[in-house]
Amino acid sequence: MTRQSRLPGEIANLLPTLDVRTVFGTVNGDCAGLAAELAQHQTDLIIARHEAGAAAMAAVHARISGQLAVLLLDRTYGFAAAAPGLAVTRHDHAPILVLGPHDQTDGMPLLGTCDTLVQNLQDLRQANAVVVQAARTARDHQRPVLLRIASQEAAPCSAPGGERAPAPAPVADPAVVGELAGLLAQAQRPVFIVGRGAARAAEALERLAERTGALLATSVATYGLFTTSPWNIGISGALATPDMAAILAEADLVVAWGCSLDPWTTRRGTLFPAQAHVAQIDIDPAALGLHHRIDLGVAGDAARTAEALQQALPQTRTGYRTEPVRERIATRSRWKDVGYQPALAAGRIDPRTLSLLLDTILPAERTLTVELGTTMGPAISQLRVPDADGFCLIPTPGLGLAGAVGAALARCDRLAIAVLDIDSTLMAAAELETAARHRVPLLIVVHDDSAGVEPGAPGTHATDPAVDLALIAAAHGCPSAVIRRPADLTVVSEWLAGPHDYPLLLHAQVTRNDWWFEDVTTLSTGAWHRG
Numbered sequence: 001m002t003r004q005s006r007l008p009g010e011i012a013n014l015l016p017t018l019d020v021r022t023v024f025g026t027v028n029g030d031c032a033g034l035a036a037e038l039a040q041h042q043t044d045l046i047i048a049r050h051e052a053g054a055a056a057m058a059a060v061h062a063r064i065s066g067q068l069a070v071l072l073l074d075r076t077y078g079f080a081a082a083a084p085g086l087a088v089t090r091h092d093h094a095p096i097l098v099l100g101p102h103d104q105t106d107g108m109p110l111l112g113t114c115d116t117l118v119q120n121l122q123d124l125r126q127a128n129a130v131v132v133q134a135a136r137t138a139r140d141h142q143r144p145v146l147l148r149i150a151s152q153e154a155a156p157c158s159a160p161g162g163e164r165a166p167a168p169a170p171v172a173d174p175a176v177v178g179e180l181a182g183l184l185a186q187a188q189r190p191v192f193i194v195g196r197g198a199a200r201a202a203e204a205l206e207r208l209a210e211r212t213g214a215l216l217a218t219s220v221a222t223y224g225l226f227t228t229s230p231w232n233i234g235i236s237g238a239l240a241t242p243d244m245a246a247i248l249a250e251a252d253l254v255v256a257w258g259c260s261l262d263p264w265t266t267r268r269g270t271l272f273p274a275q276a277h278v279a280q281i282d283i284d285p286a287a288l289g290l291h292h293r294i295d296l297g298v299a300g301d302a303a304r305t306a307e308a309l310q311q312a313l314p315q316t317r318t319g320y321r322t323e324p325v326r327e328r329i330a331t332r333s334r335w336k337d338v339g340y341q342p343a344l345a346a347g348r349i350d351p352r353t354l355s356l357l358l359d360t361i362l363p364a365e366r367t368l369t370v371e372l373g374t375t376m377g378p379a380i381s382q383l384r385v386p387d388a389d390g391f392c393l394i395p396t397p398g399l400g401l402a403g404a405v406g407a408a409l410a411r412c413d414r415l416a417i418a419v420l421d422i423d424s425t426l427m428a429a430a431e432l433e434t435a436a437r438h439r440v441p442l443l444i445v446v447h448d449d450s451a452g453v454e455p456g457a458p459g460t461h462a463t464d465p466a467v468d469l470a471l472i473a474a475a476h477g478c479p480s481a482v483i484r485r486p487a488d489l490t491v492v493s494e495w496l497a498g499p500h501d502y503p504l505l506l507h508a509q510v511t512r513n514d515w516w517f518e519d520v521t522t523l524s525t526g527a528w529h530r531g
Contacts, residue, residue, distance in 0.1 A: 025048070053402035056088050059403070116145070194257045195265075200302075206229065215231050233333055236248060242338065262291045278294045279294060281302055351510040355379055363414075372397075415496075
């Protein structure tokens with residue numbers, strides 16, 4: 001792969017047969033020529049400003065669309081630069097085919113952190129078989145595969161340690177499944193908590209929950225997974241409403257499916273009663289009991305385990321699914337039902353109020369992207385999503401904007417929304433130009449609580465209050481508006497009324513997120529307080 005030919009024709013011609021519709025890359029080499037070549041195969045080329053941004057776009061696009069995404073790296077240090085974006089796949093389990101030159105070695109030590117496999121293409125005459133195999137591996141195991149392409153003049157290359165093949169999904173030990181079946185048969189108030197690792201087993205888990213009388217909860221990463229179920233109590237842990245936290249605190253059996261039970265999900269181990277049995281199912285044995293005490297660990301595939309339990313439990317039980325509980329869920333499971341006392345300050349809007357107003361203005365068919373951090377609370381507590389594909393949690397600071405671009409391109413039938421803090425937006429400012437250049441319909445909501453305070457003050461972001469985000473956005477071709485009060489949101493209604501085939505940035509001057517900030521910080525101290 002040279003500066004003149006970023007993608008060999010033998011591979012470009014294969015992409016349509018692999019059902020690849022989008023290729024992500026960066027501004028290097030002959031972009032115009034490559035775009036024209038791919039267009040002949042009804043394949044779009046999305047050029048980002050940084051490899052990490054391109055990788056995050058590819059990861060979110062693959063996860064939400066369910067299609068294989070291709071990431072093109074044409075510089076020797078490209079993999080190292082893309083690694084932070086590829087790390088998103090560790091949470092999203094996204095199939096990505098990463099194409100890089102034969103000398104793509106600088107990032108090799110990062111393979112494990114990115115959950116990336118390596119294959120080599122030594123001879124372009126073997127492109128068909130090798131590329132098809134690499135694509136199948138990425139799809140089957142929902143992870144990135146780096147295909148290193150040797151030039152015709154290059155000596156044969158090999159990945160450090162040789163090519164690695166992933167182990168097949170493990171089948172749980174029948175004896176251990178029998179133990180879990182016994183716990184479910186005895187439980188009066190069972191709850192299932194489903195994490196990203198079991199999201200694809202949602203249908204099987206919902207059937208099993210109906211059989212066992214279990215209530216359904218999710219981790220933050222799988223927000224929206226059981227939206228249509230009347231037995232969905234929402235997110236477990238930090239974002240559970242008081243009533244739903246109380247329901248979890250009354251459970252006698254908690255079963256975590258593909259969920260790490262980390263401090264966010266368990267309120268640092270204080271959410272479940274001490275007498276409750278806790279079981280955990282995970283495809284990775286090393287994850288069992290890593291963050292929270294468990295009484296039973298099941299190493300195996302979530303869907304297969306659920307099906308085995310379905311056969312072992314022939315009788316349907318009422319369990320936790322009583323009419324009073326259903327009524328409680330219907331009326332007290334959302335923060336909108338609970339209410340709050342808005343934080344008031346001149347020229348500023350409470351971020352919860354902002355999210356609540358946007359929830360009423362924006363179409364129900366939407367995709368919400370947030371980064372792990374303080375903006376999660378106001379966004380998730382008030383902005384609804386239609387299903388699990390309507391939500392994406394980005395674990396890496398500065399990549400939320402790029403991820404939202406990938407989400408918008410993956411589901412053109414849904415409005416994409418990114419909720420970011422001011423620091424993250426400035427870190428990713430270059431990708432504003434990417435969104436504007438590709439005319440991505442994306443609403444970017446930036447929470448800025450920094451005005452009038454010293455940079456770095458507790459509970460605030462470190463940004464200099466003098467930063468002119470509107471000027472920065474305009475320089476990148478992205479229109480913007482400052483939001484200080486509810487009336488300012490008319491700009492969103494006007495944008496929606498038009499074609500809105502371009503990004504719009506809202507620079508929201510918000511009050512401090514004290515209620516959420518206190519919750520986040522206490523996770524690291526062992527205390528818990530709901531403000």
